[in-house]
Amino acid sequence: MTIQEQIQGYINSQPELKRNDMQELHNIIVELIPECQLWFLDGKNSENKTVSNPNIGYGSYTMQYADGKTRDFYQIGMSANTTGISIYIMNIGDKAYLAKTYGDKIGKASVTGYCIKFKTLKDINIEILKAAILNGLKE
Numbered sequence: 225m226t227i228q229e230q231i232q233g234y235i236n237s238q239p240e241l242k243r244n245d246m247q248e249l250h251n252i253i254v255e256l257i258p259e260c261q262l263w264f265l266d267g268k269n270s271e272n273k274t275v276s277n278p279n280i281g282y283g284s285y286t287m288q289y290a291d292g293k294t295r296d297f298y299q300i301g302m303s304a305n306t307t308g309i310s311i312y313i314m315n316i317g318d319k320a321y322l323a324k325t326y327g328d329k330i331g332k333a334s335v336t337g338y339c340i341k342f343k344t345l346k347d348i349n350i351e352i353l354k355a356a357i358l359n360g361l362k363e
Contacts, residue, residue, distance in 0.1 A: 230264040245345045308343035313360035
């Protein structure tokens, strides 16, 4: 199964309203960064135990761990959660930046160090989300 097929299967497995929002977001992100590397993480560790929600990833950067090791990872991520959708902007050094820059403008969303979490697309300003995503690619 290709990554694109895994992504589509994950989106299609969601309840209708969340599925429609995730499909729209997926289309928006791919349109914003058309040449990006796509990722799909099923949320399972090497022992096949579920350790996180599945994630769709876009783009690529080298993540640096505290012990000096590095790993390639996605720059932008999307995941369904129990109450809605999370967008992850991974390559941000200042953990207060997202909340300071977009928290007041984005609408009904929880904005933390690298995550923007919201219930539905209609609850947020999509143009502000696009700006946050594009800014995350520049870091």
